[in-house]
Amino acid sequence: xxxxxxxxxxxxxxxxxxxxxxxxxxxxxxxxxxxxxxxxxxxxxxxxxxxxxxxxxxxxxxxxxxxxxxxxxxxxxxxxxxxxxxxxxxxxxxxxxxxxxxxxxxxxxxxxxxxxxxxxxxxxxxxxxxxxxxxxxxxxxxxxxxxxxxxxxxxxxxxxxxxxxxxxxxxxxxxxxxxxxxxxxxxxxxxxxxxxxxxxxxxxxxxxxxxxxxxxxxxxxxxxxxxxxxxxxxxxxxxxxxxxxxxxxxxxxxxxxxxxxxxxxxxxxxxxxxxxxxxxxxxxxxxxxxxxxxxxxxxxxxxxxxxxxxxxxxxxxxxxxxxxxxxxxxxxxxxxxxxxxxxxxxxxxxxxxxxxxxxxxxxxxxxxxxxxxxxxxxxxxxxxxxxxxxxxxxxxx
Amino acid sequence: xxxxxxxxxxxxxxxxxxxxxxxxxxxxxxxxxxxxxxxxxxxxxxxxxxxxxxxxxxxxxxxxxxxxxxxxxxxxxxxxxxxxxxxxxxxxxxxxxxxxxxxxxxxxxxxxxxxxxxxxxxxxxxxxxxxxxxxxxxxxxxxxxxxxxxxxxxxxxxxxxxxxxxxxxxxxxxxxxxxxxxxxxxxxxxxxxxxxxxxxxxxxxxxxxxxxxxxxxxxxxxxxxxxxxxxxxxxxxxxxxxxxxxxxxxxxxxxxxxxxxxxxxxxxxxxxxxxxxxxxxxxxxxxxxxxxxxxxxxxxxxxxxxxxxxxxxxxxxxxxxxxxxxxxxxxxxxxxxxxxxxxxxxxxxxxxxxxxxxxxxxxxxxxxxxxxxxxxxxxxxxxxxxxxxxxxxxxxx
Numbered sequence: 001x002x003x004x005x006x007x008x009x010x011x012x013x014x015x016x017x018x019x020x021x022x023x024x025x026x027x028x029x030x031x032x033x034x035x036x037x038x039x040x041x042x043x044x045x046x047x048x049x050x051x052x053x054x055x056x057x058x059x060x061x062x063x064x065x066x067x068x069x070x071x072x073x074x075x076x077x078x079x080x081x082x083x084x085x086x087x088x089x090x091x092x093x094x095x096x097x098x099x100x101x102x103x104x105x106x107x108x109x110x111x112x113x114x115x116x117x118x119x120x121x122x123x124x125x126x127x128x129x130x131x132x133x134x135x136x137x138x139x140x141x142x143x144x145x146x147x148x149x150x151x152x153x154x155x156x157x158x159x160x161x162x163x164x165x166x167x168x169x170x171x172x173x174x175x176x177x178x179x180x181x182x183x184x185x186x187x188x189x190x191x192x193x194x195x196x197x198x199x200x201x202x203x204x205x206x207x208x209x210x211x212x213x214x215x216x217x218x219x220x221x222x223x224x225x226x227x228x229x230x231x232x233x234x235x236x237x238x239x240x241x242x243x244x245x246x247x248x249x250x251x252x253x254x255x256x257x258x259x260x261x262x263x264x265x266x267x268x269x270x271x272x273x274x275x276x277x278x279x280x281x282x283x284x285x286x287x288x289x290x291x292x293x294x295x296x297x298x299x300x301x302x303x304x305x306x307x308x309x310x311x312x313x314x315x316x317x318x319x320x321x322x323x324x325x326x327x328x329x330x331x332x333x334x335x336x337x338x339x340x341x342x343x344x345x346x347x348x349x350x351x352x353x354x355x356x357x358x359x360x361x362x363x364x365x366x367x368x369x370x371x372x373x374x375x376x377x378x379x380x381x382x383x384x385x386x387x388x389x390x391x392x393x394x395x396x397x
Numbered sequence: 398x399x400x401x402x403x404x405x406x407x408x409x410x411x412x413x414x415x416x417x418x419x420x421x422x423x424x425x426x427x428x429x430x431x432x433x434x435x436x437x438x439x440x441x442x443x444x445x446x447x448x449x450x451x452x453x454x455x456x457x458x459x460x461x462x463x464x465x466x467x468x469x470x471x472x473x474x475x476x477x478x479x480x481x482x483x484x485x486x487x488x489x490x491x492x493x494x495x496x497x498x499x500x501x502x503x504x505x506x507x508x509x510x511x512x513x514x515x516x517x518x519x520x521x522x523x524x525x526x527x528x529x530x531x532x533x534x535x536x537x538x539x540x541x542x543x544x545x546x547x548x549x550x551x552x553x554x555x556x557x558x559x560x561x562x563x564x565x566x567x568x569x570x571x572x573x574x575x576x577x578x579x580x581x582x583x584x585x586x587x588x589x590x591x592x593x594x595x596x597x598x599x600x601x602x603x604x605x606x607x608x609x610x611x612x613x614x615x616x617x618x619x620x621x622x623x624x625x626x627x628x629x630x631x632x633x634x635x636x637x638x639x640x641x642x643x644x645x646x647x648x649x650x651x652x653x654x655x656x657x658x659x660x661x662x663x664x665x666x667x668x669x670x671x672x673x674x675x676x677x678x679x680x681x682x683x684x685x686x687x688x689x690x691x692x693x694x695x696x697x698x699x700x701x702x703x704x705x706x707x708x709x710x711x712x713x714x715x716x717x718x719x720x721x722x723x724x725x726x727x728x729x730x731x732x733x734x735x736x737x738x739x740x741x742x743x744x745x746x747x748x749x750x751x752x753x754x755x756x757x758x759x760x761x762x763x764x765x766x767x768x769x770x771x772x773x774x775x776x777x778x779x780x781x782x783x784x785x786x787x788x789x790x791x792x793x794x
Contacts, residue, residue, distance in 0.1 A: 164762040173762050221642045237639060244634065244728020245618045245763040254758050255722035259655065259714075268721055268756035317656075324665055325652035329726060331641020359665035361651050365561040365570050366642040 023059070026051060028395040030059050034069065034089040035113050035394060036212055041074065041084035060087055068093040068113070068397055091116040094397045096389035097143055097154040097195070100202070100382040101161050103177045103229040106135060107379075110146045110154060111386035113397075115213055119150040132172075132183045140192045155396075157195050158389030160202040160381040161185065162230055167247045170199030176265050177230045198388050202226075204241055204249050205384025206374075207234030210336045212387050214380070215372050219333045223326055225252060226338030226380065227281070231273040235330055242330075253277070257321045275318035278340055284315035297343045306347040316348060320355045327360045327369050338374040349373060420456070423448060425792040427456050431466065431486040432510050432791060433609055438471065438481035457484055465490040465510070465794055488513040491794045493786035494540055494551040494592070497599070497779040498558050500574045500626040503532060504776075507543045507551060508783035510794075512610055516547040529569075529580045537589040552793075554592050555786030557599040557778040558582065559627055564644045567596030573662050574627045595785050599623075601638055601646050602781025603771075604631030607733045609784050611773050616730045620723055622649060623735030623777065624678070628670040632727055639727075650674070654718040672715035675737055681712035694740045703744040713745060717752045724757045724766045735771040746770060 029049055034040070040048075046056045063069045071085040091112025100107040107122040121142045123129075129138070147154055163175025170186015190197040207224035216222040220239040226232060233252025235242035243249050253273035254266050261270020274280065278296070279289040285299045304310065323335060335356075337349070344352075353371045356363060363369040374380055426446055431437070437445075443453045460466045468482040488509025497504040504519040518539045520526075526535070544551055560572025567583015587594040604621035613619040617636040623629060630649025632639035640646050650670035651663050658667020671677065675693070676686040682696045701707065720732060732753075734746070741749075750768045753760060760766040771777055 164758070174758070176758075237634070237641065242634060242639070242727075244759070245730045245766075248728045248759065248763050250726040250728045251759050252726055254725040255652075256654070256718045256756075257656075259718065266756070266758040268758075321653045321656065325722060326726070328651040329647040329649055329723070330639075331645045331647045333642045359653075359663070361561070361571070361573075361663040361665075362641070362645065362648050364664075366645050369642075 023062075024395070026055065027059050027062065027397075030056070031063065031068070031089070031113070031394050031397060034087060035115070035390065038114060039086050039088040041086055043084040045087060066093075066397075089113045091118060092150075092152045094393055095150075095152045095154055096386055096393055097146070097157045097193075098382050098386035098389060099139055099157065099159040100385055101135060101159065101178070102202075102381075103130075103162065106138065106142075107382050108139065108142050108146060109382055109386065110150050110152065111383075111390075112152070113390075113394075115383065115386065118152060119146045121146055130178060132180055132185065132188070136185075136188055136192060139189065143193055154195060156389040156393045157189065157193055157197040158205075158385035158387070159185065159189065159197060159199040160205045160385045161199055162202045162228075162232060164248060164251065165199050165201050167198075167200060167243075170197060172199070173248075196392065198392075200385075200388055201232070201234070201249050202381045202384075203232030203234040203252070205234070205388060206232070206338050206380040207236050207241065207336075207384070208387050209376055209380045209384035210338075210374060211236050213383055214336060214374060214376050216334050216336060221330070221332045222334045222336060223252075223330055223332045224336045224338055224374070224380070225323070225326070225341065226374070227273075227277050227340040229278050231271075231277045233326065235332075237330065252322075252326060255322060255325055257318050257325070261318075272318070272322040276315060276322065280315060280318075281340065284312055286311065293340075296340070300343050300345060303345055305345075307345055308348060308351050312348060316352060320352055320359070323352065323356045323371070324359045327356060328362045331362045331366055332369055333366070334370045334372055336372050336374050338376070338380050339378060342373050342377050344373075420459075421792070423452065423456050424459065424794075427453070428460065428465070428486070428510070428791050428794060431484060432512070432787065435511060436483050436485040438483055440481040442484060463490075463794075486510045488515060489547075489549045491790055492547070492549045492551055493783055493790055494543070494554045494590075495779050495783035495786060496536055496554065496556040497782055498532060498556065498575070499599075499778075500527075500559065503535065503539075504779050505536065505539050505543060506779055506783065507547050507549065508780075508787075509549070510787075510791075512780065512783065515549060516543045518543050527575060529577055529582065529585070533582075533585055533589060536586065540590055551592060553786040553790045554586065554590055554594040555602075555782035555784070556582065556586065556594060556596040557602045557782040558596055559599045559625075559629060561645060561648065562596050562598050564595075564597060564640075567594060569596070570645075593789065595789075597782075597785055598629065598631070598646050599778045599781075600629030600631040600649065602631070602785060603629070603735050603777040604633050604638065604733075604781070605784050606773055606777045606781035607735075607771060608633050610780055611733060611771060611777070612769050613731050613733060618727070618729045619731045619733060620649075620727055620729045621733045621735055621771070621777070622720070622723070622738070623771070624670075624674050624737040626675050628668075628674045630723065632729070634727065649719075649723060652719060652722055654715050654722070658715075669715070669719040673712060673719065677712060677715075678737065681709055683708065690737075693737070697740050697742060700742055702742075704742055705745060705748050709745055713749060717749055717756070720749065720753045720768070721756045724753060725759045728759045728763055729766055730763070731767040731769055733769050733771050735773070735777050736775060739770050739774050741770075 074086045095112045098109045109117045110119045112118050164173040172183040172185045186197050186199045210216045222236045224234045231253035254271045257272050258270030262274040263269045264271040264274045282289045471483045492509045495506045506514045507516045509515050561570040569580040569582045583594050583596045607613045619633045621631045628650035651668045655667030659671040660666045661668040661671045679686045
C-alpha cells in the first residue's frame with residue numbers, strides 16, 4: 001500500500017517519464033479521483049490533477065472507449081458558454097470482492113468503482129463454522145454466487161480480519177476472538193479464488209474507510225476505534241497508516257486501562273477490550289454477555305434521554321481513559337468511534353467528548369481532537385476491505 | 398527535518414540533476430555518513446553511497462581543501478595492494494550549539510562534526526532563574542563563553558524543551574514542569590544568538606539521539622521513554638519521527654495508568670508521569686519528593702542485589718502498565734529507557750522485560766520488543782539537540 005491514501009494518493013505525472021508510463025499513470029490518477037470523489041467535470045479533473053485539457057480529453061476518451069466511464073452534459077445552472085462534460089465512472093467496469101470476517105459473521109460484497117456495492121452476501125459463524133477451512137470454503141462459494149448474481153467479474157479481493165496480520169502475504173499470526181493462529185489466509189484464499197488477495201487488520205481497514213469515504217476525508221491524523229466482540233484501533237498518521245515492526249499494526253484494544261479489571265486472553269488484565277468491548281457493554285446494561293447485537297442496541301435506545309449518571313457510568317469511564325491515552329499518544333485531529341460504539345446515546349458521546357478534552361493535555365494543545373461517530377457504521381471494515389483491493393486494481397483497469 | 402534519519406538519511410544522487418546540485422548533494426551525503434558513522438575508507442564510502450571512486454575522490458578532495466576532512470593511510474592488516482585512504486572528519490570544521498533545558502538545569506555543549514563534544518557548560522535553575530527571559534539571557538552568555546573557550550564558531554543551534562513545541566518556529570505551547578506557556582523561544586533565541594535555531598520536544602530528541610548514536614541505530618521502529626521531573630516519550634516509526642496534528646508530538650507521560658492515582662496538572666489523574674516520574678520514585682524509596690538526583694541514585698544502589706519483591710514493587714507495576722500500553726500501540730522493535738530510568742537496578746529491569754513480554758500480545762506477535770537501558774544516559778537530549786542543529790548545517794558546510 002502506498003504511504004498516501006485518498007483522492008491525492010496518486011499525483012499526476014506530466015513529464016520526466018516514458019510516454020506510455022505517463023499515460024498509464026495519468027489514467028490511474030484520473031480513475032482514482034473518480035473512484036474516491038465521484039463524477040466531476042473534465043475541467044475539475046484538469047484543475048485537480050494539474051493536467052491540461054487536451055491530456056484530460058485523451059485519457060477520458062480512452063476510458064470511455066473501454067467503457068470504464070461515460071460522459072454526460074450536466075444540467076446548466078448559470079453562465080453562458082459550453083458546459084464542461086461530466087465524467088461518470090461505470091461501477092461495473094471494474095469490481096472487487098470485499099470480505100469482512102467478524103467473530104459472529106462474515107460479510108461479503110462485490111464493490112464497483114466509486115465504492116458502489118453491487119451485491120452483498122453474509123452468513124453467521126458459530127463454533128463449527130468458524131474454522132479457517134470452513135470460512136475459506138464458504139467465501140469461495142459465496143464469491144461464485146455473488147459474481148454470477150451481479151454478472152460482473154471481480155478483479156481482486158480485500159479481506160478484513162480481527163487479528164494480527166502480516167500484510168506482505170496475508171499471514172494471520174493470531175486472531176484470538178476467532179480462535180485462529182498461524183493461518184496462511186492470503187495464500188489459501190488466493191489459491192481457491194484465483195485472484196490477487198490482500199489481507200489486513202480490521203481496525204486498520206476501518207481507519208482506511210473513514211479516511212477515504214467517511215468524515216475524516218480531508219484529515220491526515222486520525223484514529224479509528226471500534227468495538228464488537230473485541231476492541232480494535234487503526235491509526236492514520238501524516239496521511240499514511242501507522243505500522244510498527246515488520247508492518248505489524250498495534251493493538252489498541254490491549255492498552256491497559258483498569259489495573260483491577262478482568263483477566264484478558266492476551267496475558268494482561270483490564271485491557272481496553274475487556275472493559276469496553278461487547279461483553280463489558282452487556283454487563284453494564286445488565287444483559288447476558290452473549291446477547292445479540294439487536295438486543296444490545298434496543299437496550300441502549302431504551303435508556304433515559306440523558307442516561308448519565310446511570311448504568312453506563314463506569315463503562316464510560318474506561319472508554320474515556322483509553323481515549324485520553326490514545327489522544328495523548330497520537331495527537332490526532334479526529335477520533336472516529338465505530339461499530340458498536342455508534343449505538344451509544346448522544347448525551348453519552350457528548351460527555352465523552354468533554355471529558356477527553358478536559359483530561360488531555362494534547363487535545364488542548366492542538367486546539368481540540370474531534371470525537372465523531374462513524375458514518376459508515378457496521379460497514380466500515382467491508383468498505384475498507386474494498387479500498388484495499390482497489391489499490392492495485394485501479395492502476396490496471 | 399527529513400522523514401528519514403540516520404546514516405542513510407540523504408541518498409546519493411548520481412544523475413538527473415544539475416552538476417552543481419549533484420556535487421552539493423553528494424558532498425552532504427558523504428559528510429552525513431562521516432558524521433553519523435565515523436571515519437572510514439574511500440572504498441567504504443563508494444560502496445555505501447553507491448558512487449564510483451572518481452566521484453568519491455572529487456568530493457573528498459574538495460572537503461580536504463576546505464579543511465573539513467583529513468586523509469590518512471590506515472595501518473595495513475593483511476593483503477597486498479595499495480590501501481584505501483581513511484577519510485577523517487575534523488570535528489572543529491563545523492560545530493553547533495546544543496541546549497538541553499531541563500527543569501532543574503540547563504546543559505549546553507558545542508558539538509563538532511562526528512558528534513564530538515568540544516566544550517560544555519551547565520547551570521542549575523531555580524524558581525527565579527527559570528523564567529524564559531532569564532534562561533534566554535543565560536544561554537546567550539554561555540554560548541558566547543563556549544565559543545570563545547573552544548575558538549570554534551557555531552553554525553546553528555538545537556534546543557530541547559520538556560514541553561509541547563511547534564516545530565515550525567520553535568513556539569513553546571506549554572512546558573508545564575518549567576511553568577512556561579506560549580513562549581516564542583525559537584524566535585527570541587534566534588534574535589539574540591544571530592543563528593538559525595531549532596526547538597523540539599525533549600523526548601523526541603532523546604529518540605533521535607538513540608536512533609543516530611545509541612543502541613537503536615539499525616532500527617526503524619523505536620520508542621524512547623525517559624523520566625526526570627516529568628516523563629516523556631519519543632517515537633520513531635518506519636525510520637521517521639511520529640508526529641500528530643500540525644506536527645505536535647504526543648505526550649506519552651500522560652497516558653492514564655492508574656485510575657486512583659494522583660491528580661496531574663494536565664487535568665487527568667494517575668498519568669504515567671505522576672506514577673513513575675522522579676517524585677513517584679522518591680516516594681517509593683521513602684525519600685522526600687524533591688531529593689537531589691544523586692541522593693535518588695545512591696538510594697537505588699543501596700537496595701538489595703535483587704530488590705523485587707520490595708519497595709519498588711508498586712512503582713514498577715505502573716512502569717510495566719505504561720510500557721505494555723506503548724508496546725501494544727506502537728509495535729516497536731525496541732524501547733529505550735532513558736535518564737532516571739537508567740539508574741534502575743538490573744534485576745528490576747529484567748523483571749520489567751519479562752512482564753512486558755508476557756502481558757503484551759504485540760510484543761509476542763513481532764517476536765519480542767527489546768527493552769534496553771539508554772547508553773547515552775543523561776546526555777541523550779543534548780545529543781539529540783546537536784543532531785537537530787546539524788541537519789541543515791551538514792548540507793551547507
